[in-house]
Amino acid sequence: MTSVVILDYGSGNVRSAQRAIETTGAKVSISADFDEALAADALLVPGVGAFAACVQGIKNVRGEQIIGRRLAGGRPVLGICVGMQVLFERSTEHSGDSFFEGLNEWPGTVEKLEAPVLPHMGWNNVSAASGTQMFSGIESERFYFVHSYAARKWELDPHEMLAAPKVSWANHGEDFVAAVENGPLWATQFHPEKSGEAGLTLLANWISAIK
Amino acid sequence: MSVAIRVIPCLDVDAGRVVKGVNFENLNDAGDPVELARRYGNSGADELVFLDITASSSNRETTYEMIRKTADQLFIPLTVGGGVRTVSDVDQLLRAGADKVGINTAGIANPELISDSAKRFGDQCVVISVDVRRNKESVSGFEATTHGGRNSSGRDAIEWIIEAAERGAGEVLLNSMDADGTKNGYDLELISAVRAAVEIPVIASGGAGKLSDFAPAVKAGANAVLAASVFHFNEISIQEVKDELARSGEEVR
Numbered sequence: 001m002t003s004v005v006i007l008d009y010g011s012g013n014v015r016s017a018q019r020a021i022e023t024t025g026a027k028v029s030i031s032a033d034f035d036e037a038l039a040a041d042a043l044l045v046p047g048v049g050a051f052a053a054c055v056q057g058i059k060n061v062r063g064e065q066i067i068g069r070r071l072a073g074g075r076p077v078l079g080i081c082v083g084m085q086v087l088f089e090r091s092t093e094h095s096g097d098s099f100f101e102g103l104n105e106w107p108g109t110v111e112k113l114e115a116p117v118l119p120h121m122g123w124n125n126v127s128a129a130s131g132t133q134m135f136s137g138i139e140s141e142r143f144y145f146v147h148s149y150a151a152r153k154w155e156l157d158p159h160e161m162l163a164a165p166k167v168s169w170a171n172h173g174e175d176f177v178a179a180v181e182n183g184p185l186w187a188t189q190f191h192p193e194k195s196g197e198a199g200l201t202l203l204a205n206w207i208s209a210i211k
Numbered sequence: 212m213s214v215a216i217r218v219i220p221c222l223d224v225d226a227g228r229v230v231k232g233v234n235f236e237n238l239n240d241a242g243d244p245v246e247l248a249r250r251y252g253n254s255g256a257d258e259l260v261f262l263d264i265t266a267s268s269s270n271r272e273t274t275y276e277m278i279r280k281t282a283d284q285l286f287i288p289l290t291v292g293g294g295v296r297t298v299s300d301v302d303q304l305l306r307a308g309a310d311k312v313g314i315n316t317a318g319i320a321n322p323e324l325i326s327d328s329a330k331r332f333g334d335q336c337v338v339i340s341v342d343v344r345r346n347k348e349s350v351s352g353f354e355a356t357t358h359g360g361r362n363s364s365g366r367d368a369i370e371w372i373i374e375a376a377e378r379g380a381g382e383v384l385l386n387s388m389d390a391d392g393t394k395n396g397y398d399l400e401l402i403s404a405v406r407a408a409v410e411i412p413v414i415a416s417g418g419a420g421k422l423s424d425f426a427p428a429v430k431a432g433a434n435a436v437l438a439a440s441v442f443h444f445n446e447i448s449i450q451e452v453k454d455e456l457a458r459s460g461e462e463v464r
Contacts, residue, residue, distance in 0.1 A: 013305045016308060019283050048335065049331075117411070119382075119412070121382060121412045121434070122215055122216075122434065142215060146335045148334070172214055195287075196287050
């Protein structure tokens with residue numbers, strides 16, 4: 001049975017994420033234990049609230065090391081919402097004229113969306129990149145978003161020696177990165193655990209992609 | 212391709228049972244919240260709202276248990292409001308499985324409750340719930356009431372909503388006490404006034420009685436439409452509302 005750890009670093013309620021992943025048949029535990037989070041078949045990094053608080057919470061449990069070592073070993077990690085945003089280099093959320101540093105798995109800045117209504121709250125379409133595993137069978141479904149900040153550009157330069165990440169976009173006032181599939185590192189700006197049947201399918205796609 | 216207008220059933224709950232009254236009186240029992248939540252989740256509801264109308268009394272643990280049971284089966288967003296007085300209340304509701312918490316009367320008495328909750332849990336989970344009544348004496352013509360519409364708060368509704376948004380509320384649940392229970396349609400002037408005042412999403416509530424009531428609320432500026440009895444008593448289905456909104460050019464899921 002596939003084992004999944006939800007990284008428990010004080011990021012609010014993760015009960016629904018646990019229940020949602022359990023519907024795929026995986027065994028899910030909520031833990032901040034370093035070895036358990038390394039050993040799990042898959043790691044989910046949740047995130048609600050402020051960017052800086054999430055980065056700090058992750059660092060408090062040495063989450064950046066857990067993520068880094070897992071990725072070095074090609075082992076799956078999925079970041080959700082702010083758990084995706086922290087994977088970028090930096091965010092301008094509540095940072096005044098400066099910025100807060102993220103975990104820097106990807107270059108780029110998480111910035112406030114320019115849109116008439118914020119937060120972006122509700123079910124939106126995603127333009128799924130071609131050939132993703134994540135959106136297999138659910139390419140035209142809507143997913144539940146709730147956020148005001150996002151990566152408005154994808155800045156990782158393509159490299160002939162690396163497989164190109166599959167970047168999927170959504171639009172609210174402007175285009176932003178809705179999901180990334182980058183080898184073992186996956187992320188969604190939306191909440192699959194709150195996106196009904198489509199979200200459960202996405203999580204099942206994640207679990208079934210785990211070798 | 213843009214964010215869909217949300218259609219939201221509201222379940223008024225009292226001691227673990229769903230009830231809905233006309234103008235908050237003459238309550239009728241309309242069923243079990245967990246069953247209703249599952250039914251709505253399967254029939255296209257974009258979110259659910261639980262309003263705990265007796266939350267001020269001793270039955271808090273009943274509420275938490277009901278939320279836990281619902282959240283275990285429901286994979287769409289769940290908002291819970293009613294009797295939320297402290298940051299600790301917000302914390303317990305989120306822990307039980309709520310995604311968002313509605314703050315009403317206590318927010319007016321203690322606006323720090325909104326700021327403190329938004330700082331601790333994030334803007335996205337703080338919903339400012341406002342029971343609005345028309346009052347010519349009030350600056351905007353709308354005043355905020357408390358205790359389910361029974362008391363005047365002395366605050367202008369629009370001013371209060373602007374303050375709540377500045378304090379970090381991520382959404383406003385706008386309930387017209389004049390329209391509530393009348394089934395004569397949403398208060399469109401109220402929706403327009405709030406839309407013009409804040410950038411946070413607006414949930415229109417109060418007055419839905421027929422299929423043609425929903426699109427005008429969206430045209431007036433609502434990002435979501437909420438109703439209770441018309442859904443609970445099968446007078447209108449969620450899908451019918453969505454079809455109607457789509458016909459009038461709105462995006463729906």
